[in-house]
Amino acid sequence: KKDLTVLMTQLGNHSLVREAERLFEQVGDADIVLYTSLMKMYSRSGDLRAVERCLQRIIAEGMEPDLIVYNTLIDAYGKHGTIAKATRAVSEMLARGLRPDVWTYSTLINLYARHRLLTKVRSCFDEMTERGVIPNITTYNTLIHAFTSSKDLTAAEVAYEQLQDAGLRPNVWTYSSMMKVYLLKQDVDSVRSCFRNMLQQRVRPNIIAYNTLIDALGQARLIEEMEAALLEMRANDVNADAYTYTTLLKVYASVGRISSMEETLQEMREQGATPNLVTWNTLLATYGSLNDVDRVRDTLAEMRADRVRPD
């Protein structure tokens, strides 16, 4: 039961969801924790109706939905539903005497950010602090991302300062987010120093931090340094993923190094990374911009042979 609980929170893949459902029914006496992870699984697979059914079942079986159940529900509405539904879930939660916590507010901030409602993002943060709920590092990371996606890079930098003033320590998510901010400002020096700062603070860069660094160096046309970063990443036992390779393909294409791009695609397959839709689109766009119709045709055929559906 414990294992299934953990497993389900990591699933979103449709065939595995069906498998997990079977196991769930076999377990029988599901508790609220198992139900919550089932909700998250459905949320990840985008099945909002199934998420709602979980809540109904929890109630039908005489259990009291707790704060975590509602936080999961609100997040599901934020990702796949409407703000109105999320707001209703908050009211329902309050009616049950549950108090929104730092997770609830961070979820709501993220929800408003996804809907590009920057004013609501700010008012939600203010409401949180007024009610004595202390923002944590994830709250600030969410804010930084919210400001970044609405192109208010200055606000993102202010939030970064504020989190440190509040005595919080940036984590790898924070550093990656700030590297993206500097990348968008085309300030590769700041990207580099942010990465170094992360190392200095003994925060271990993960694949996302490296990918962001590689993208920034590539966009600055610092090809040698980008390749050095890739080597350093591997030396630290971080394996390149589809994002890494797609970024490399894009960078080589942008500097007209088509053969390097093709070698990289080859290497990608040798390393067992699977080209995805974005990878194929990047290749198609490259050959398309070169008016290389034959290559476009070949690439499209390869893509289909790989069972990737063009969008």
Add this chain to the structure above:
RNA sequence: UUAGGUACAUAUGA
């Protein structure tokens, strides 16, 4: 059982 459940970051084109 001092166990298991919820929020945040990276690549393409429109």
